[in-house]
Amino acid sequence: MLTPPDLSADAIAAHMRDAYGVDVVQVSFLPIGADSDAAVYRLDTADGMAYFLKLKRARFDEVGVAIPAFLHEHGAPAVMAPLASVDGALWSTGHGFTWILYPFFAGPNGFERPLSDAQWVALGKSLRAVHSAILPESLAARVPREDYSPQWRDAVTAFSQQLEANSYADPVAARLAAFWRTKRQEIHALVDRAGRLGQALRDRALPFVLCHADLHAWNVLLRADDELAIVDWDNPIFAPKERDLMFIGAGIGGIWDTAREVALFYQGYGPVEIDPIALAYYRYERIVADLAAYGEEIFGAQGSVEDRENGLRQVMGQFQPNRVVEIAHQTYQWLS
Numbered sequence: 022m023l024t025p026p027d028l029s030a031d032a033i034a035a036h037m038r039d040a041y042g043v044d045v046v047q048v049s050f051l052p053i054g055a056d057s058d059a060a061v062y063r064l065d066t067a068d069g070m071a072y073f074l075k076l077k078r079a080r081f082d083e084v085g086v087a088i089p090a091f092l093h094e095h096g097a098p099a100v101m102a103p104l105a106s107v108d109g110a111l112w113s114t115g116h117g118f119t120w121i122l123y124p125f126f127a128g129p130n131g132f133e134r135p136l137s138d139a140q141w142v143a144l145g146k147s148l149r150a151v152h153s154a155i156l157p158e159s160l161a162a163r164v165p166r167e168d169y170s171p172q173w174r175d176a177v178t179a180f181s182q183q184l185e186a187n188s189y190a191d192p193v194a195a196r197l198a199a200f201w202r203t204k205r206q207e208i209h210a211l212v213d214r215a216g217r218l219g220q221a222l223r224d225r226a227l228p229f230v231l232c233h234a235d236l237h238a239w240n241v242l243l244r245a246d247d248e249l250a251i252v253d254w255d256n257p258i259f260a261p262k263e264r265d266l267m268f269i270g271a272g273i274g275g276i277w278d279t280a281r282e283v284a285l286f287y288q289g290y291g292p293v294e295i296d297p298i299a300l301a302y303y304r305y306e307r308i309v310a311d312l313a314a315y316g317e318e319i320f321g322a323q324g325s326v327e328d329r330e331n332g333l334r335q336v337m338g339q340f341q342p343n344r345v346v347e348i349a350h351q352t353y354q355w356l357s
Contacts, residue, residue, distance in 0.1 A: 023327040025050040026060050026076070028116055033074070037064065040106050040113040041122055043072065054239070057324030060118075063125060071125035072104075076118040082255075084163045086111040086121060088231070089254040091160060097150040099143065101126065101242070101250045126250045131238030132274050138285055139247040145289025147251060152230040152262050166229065167260035169219035173306065174212045176313035180320065181205060189320070193329045197319045200337055207346070208312065214353060215309050218302035222261070227296060229259040236268045238277055263299035266290075271304055272348040275338070297355055304349035308339060 030048035037043045047065040054061060058079040064072040086103045090111055093102035103111045104122045113120045128134075136144065156164070184202055189195040201208065233240075234256045242250040258264065269286050272278040287293065315332040318324055339345045 023052045023054075023331060024325040025052075026078070026118075028060075028076075028118075032116060033062065033064070036113070036115045036120065037074075037122075040115070040120065041104070042107050043070075043122075044068070052327075057318055057328040071127070073123040073125045075121045075123070077121065077255075078118055081112070081119040083112065084160070084257060085255045087160055088156075088164070088257045091156060092151060092154055095154065097147055097154065097251075099147040099249055099251055100151070100254075101252045123252075126242045126244070126252075128242050128244040128248075131241040131243060132276060134243055135276070136241070136243060136249070136282070137247050140243060140249050141282055141285035142289035143247070143249055144241060144251075145286040145291070147249075147289075148233075148236065148265060149290045151233060151251075152265070154231050156231065161259075164231065165256075165258050167258055167264065169223050169302075171216065171219075173310040173313040174216055177208065177212050177309050177316065180313075180316045181208060183320075191319075191322050191329075193326065193333055194320050194322065197316070197333050197336065200333075201316075204340060207340070211305055211308055211312075211346070211349070215302060215305040218298055218305065218353075221298055222302055225298075227261040227299060230262050232258050232260045232262070232264040234258045234260070234264055236265050237273045239274075261296065261299045262293070263296055263303050266293075266295060267300050267303035267307065270348070271307070272344050273307075275341070275344055278343065278348065297352070301349070301352045301356060304345065304352050308345055308349060311339065312336065 033048050034045040037045045043064070044067045045064045046067050049063040049065075051061045051063060058077060060076045060078075062074040062076075064074050066072070089100045090102045092100040101123055104124065105111060106113045106122075111121070180201070184198050184205075187198070189198050233251065233254060235253060236251070240251065240253040242252060268277065270278055270283045315336050318332050319329045322329070
């Protein structure tokens, strides 16, 4: 959320005292993130400690906190793990939200500041540890498995069809509709190629590993001492390793796209054979999923005006030169 929910600082402090035993003296809303169902805060306490609080308004799946807690303790210390409540749970509930508390990591994200050479290598090592992790059977059984679902492709196709008949009173929706119409043929190609590549992968049955599934620069936090933290484990999945590897060199946000950065990452990750069909599929499917999510938010007038304006900027930015759409097309051309 880019605007705070209707929840007072006193209510937040009271919940933190009751659920976590933390004496909060200052609550600071942080207007960051593209998820209109999540609000984040910095909490400062009487004893000088700082915490990062995430409130989730949508459906909550506890696997999103259980996975990073396990990884942090078993070979991937760069994975940010949630803190336990007074009753030992990794989350709490109240005021219509799920509350998840973390240590406050003082530093920018990978979009706000470039990774150092050491951090690129560390990111590669950390992701290799995630992909190599063997989860307890009881936890692994709760993690979704990739099925190459057409859900997002169907949603984008439906939006394209609706634009033929609909007009939009909301100015943000009207601007998205106008832009979408100018890109209609290219969007159709994105959906079509993602569908065909997904079917090819379904037929080939590549090996699955545990994936973060959203490893872009906003979800990597950096400190000046070359330390980093991987955050936001809301959607872990068992999938081909390319589900995560596609982010390295994909140009999301106009960064992480140089050959040097990619080489440093793989110096840390280690020797690997990348499946080009899987890489192309996930780069296309990511774009399609973003179009579907932002389309639902903007055409459905969900969230604040600021959230929808941000969504519109994100959609339009994807089609700029050397951004994700162009790089996905380049990846696809490597197949021929």
